[in-house]
Amino acid sequence: MRTKPVSDEKSQRKRFLSGNGFVPFILRRLLTSVLLVFGVTFISFSITQLVPGDPVAANLGQSAYSDPKIVAAFKVQFGLDKPVPVQYVKYVSKLLHGDLGISLSSKRPVLDDLKEYFPATLEIALVAVFLALVVGLLLGIISAVTRDRLPDQIIRVFSLTGVSMPAFWTALTAFYLFFFVLGWAPGTGRLAPGADPPPTVTGLYTVDSLIAGDFSTFKQAVAYLLLPAIVLAIYAIGVLTRFTRASMLEILGNDYVRAARAKGLPEITVIRRHVLRPALLSIITVAGVAFSSLLAGSVLVENVFSWPGLGQYAYRAAVGLDLPGIMGVSMVVATVYITMNLIVDILYRVIDPQMRDAS
């Protein structure tokens, strides 16, 4: 009954770190996670190398590109004069020292770029995932409990529509409606033009402004944040609603639910105590995966809202064939995905007494 997106331990390196205990389990999973991150760097490196496309042409202006000296200097500066395998080895050895290279398009260290852009995306993604969890769980539960009756039918159509809406179009339509027509939304960006961002602690404007005790900036940050976060959440709400409904229905078909009903408990107790608990186990998994898909999905939404986040950065890096930039973004998103899976796996061990007792 469990979904395990990243790996099943069974086939995994049984020779060492074997044993069923909690610590070997975590060590094993950590090791797999690190290997996965390297897998991601390797594949993004290979694919971007295999396809034609000249990063030099993409990053130098027309006149500079026609000057062989400038081209050669550019290649040396970014290590593009070396053979590809050497470039990769160099990249990985730098990576091990926490150096993600220099972005071809911004000419700054990728790490600094990520530090600047990632918190903006994280902020809307966190709000979106929170919204999605609350709304998705609620709708999914109502849908499962009223199975095949009117509320279920309505919620199903809504959730299917949610996963079918092109995010960029939803963003555009919402922006037109709430900004241009109704005037409820403040506009694009993270803060009003010219407003000073709060002193950076976490990079999340809402949190930082609270830390600084600056409530007017906080209010502004929330106002700017809300619309992109809601648009981003729509898809995840659809996914979570459908998944919650499906796992609730699966659990509802279990003998132990029938047994609980045979005891004459009120339906609400049966749902809350006997159905929701085990259903939450599998919902957690999807929530984890949904979060990282939100990060990736933000590319299209950020584009419409001019939200200076990872998605915008990824777009610029892709168009500029900025390999270090692309790899940096890939690694951030992949790391979040893998970490989410790790957390989910650990939560399983903690929550599910069957697994706990087995270990």
Place this chain on the structure above:
Amino acid sequence: MTMVTKKMKKSKNSNSIWRQPLAVVGIGIIVIWTLLAIFAPWIAPYNPNAQDAAKFLAPSAAHWMGTDELNRDILSRVIFGARISLPYSLLLVALSATLGSIVGAISGYAGGKIDSFLMRVTDVFFAFPGIVLAMAVAAALGPQIRNAVIAITIVAWPVYARLVRGLILNAKQNDYVTASSLLGSSSLRTLIVDLRPNLSGPVFVLAALEVGNALLLLSGLSFLGLGAQPPASEWGSMVSLGAENFDRWWVGLFPGLAILTAVLAFTFIGDALRDAMDPRTAKALRD
């Protein structure tokens, strides 16, 4: 369009899908879009690329969906857009389903080291931010709808690989495969003859579910300027024109609705097909 007709034949056999109103609505929408795509030149009121001096005419009796910055009729462009978005999405799904099924079949059939290697590779692709990679590949290959299809195929195959591998592992434990390998039929024969009917159903349902995603990703890349190029009347790039002129609501609204209805139709159908499958397969499809 062969996939669509095939799907309808199939659903007639397992008559339960026809009892699901949403699936019927979905099939209806797809039929309409298919007809519009085929007969676009006769149905569309204007040439989709005809332009003149006026621009941004609001929807009116002459132009039901208004016109864009070159005064091209948006209704005609939306109708012609079906000729790009639908076939390319189906092509994309066919490509990634084939690629993924082959990888999954090799993995599940070979087992051992080959299996764990291929599955680790699949894991990596799952961990990958699909759209970021697709953007990079599309940008490197050059912005063209064909390249966008290739780019998305590269990130879309792993779901099929995982599904097919799981199904093969399940089927391997089933008696009938054991029995036929005892009878001495060759291993490849076993795979093809015994397993194909068990695989094609779930893969088909997954593919149906994925057409919507494919359409979303493809139009998303076009929206970013990495797919279909002007003057092609592709729905995603039409929405991006709307984003540049967001105060003219009609420019982006109608192409977006076209995407929404088509994706929604495929989602309705895929969902109904999955519900019509036996619960275990349905579960495998959900994971």
Place this chain on the structure above:
Amino acid sequence: MDLLTVKNLTVTLATGRGDAAAVRDLSFTVGHGEFLGIAGESGSGKTMTALSLLGLLPHKGRATGSINFDGREILTSSKREYRDLRGKEIAMIFQDPMTSLHPMLTVEVQLTEHLRHHRKVSKDAARQSALELLSTVKIPDPEAALRAHPSQFSGGMRQRIAIAMALACEPKLLIADEPTTALDVTVQAGILKLLHQLRKERNLSVMVITHDLGVLSSLTDRIMIMYAGSEVETGLTSDLLQRPRHPYTKGLIAALPGHTNDAKSSQTKRLLSIEGMPPELGNFPSGCAFHTRCNYAIAACKSELPESIQISDSHRIFCPVDPFSAKASIEGAK
């Protein structure tokens, strides 16, 4: 007045091919303090009969007819009335103790939640009764058992816990759906012994549902045999097992592993295992549903629903042929 009187019960379920009757026009009674066994192959409608008593039919299932329990009609009860009945007056034990106990809740919660709901007792009082129940069903170290999760117990122990759960509110009727089927043979004996003991100690009416006649032989007062949703034969346990009259019952008994065939009954030997498969829901044959597998079927069996034939006060069959009647066997001997 019997504790339970079921009349003309018909249960309709939704299947992929439309509605289908899983239980057809079934009538039976369970007296106070009586043990009734219901036997039949899977798909014969035994479990659906039990679930309809509790108002727990699967999604889109419907029951019609009449169920009179303890002097009142319950089939027309509201959801609320059914809830007050379930667990409190009618309790059920399910087939597989590995799946019928909640894996994530402690034994204490599962033993006391309905007690506290129905009887409104305090947490401590509920805990006290839970401890007593656990010793009644012979769980060693009840204190520790209360804190444990079901996964820490073996199948037999889990079934004992499930029985304790069912007994918590001292129900008048206990329904046991295949209570031993999922268990090892050695463990089965223990559970049967426990049910025997409960019968002696408490004035409990029990409906045992099983496909295994061997389980019923020592436990029940009467047995009803079902096939394809209908009753085929009902009688006192000893009568029915020693002098079965319906060809299907005869076949079931012959299929028992410990059953020895006496040399003269060559007919029984032919039936050692009943040929063919039990029909699927929605595909029940016309007339007497068993006619497709019956060696004695005549033309009428195919077209007409069999009427009940009263053999004695307590014994009746639904078979127009009645091939094992005294008359028939004399004719057979000729």
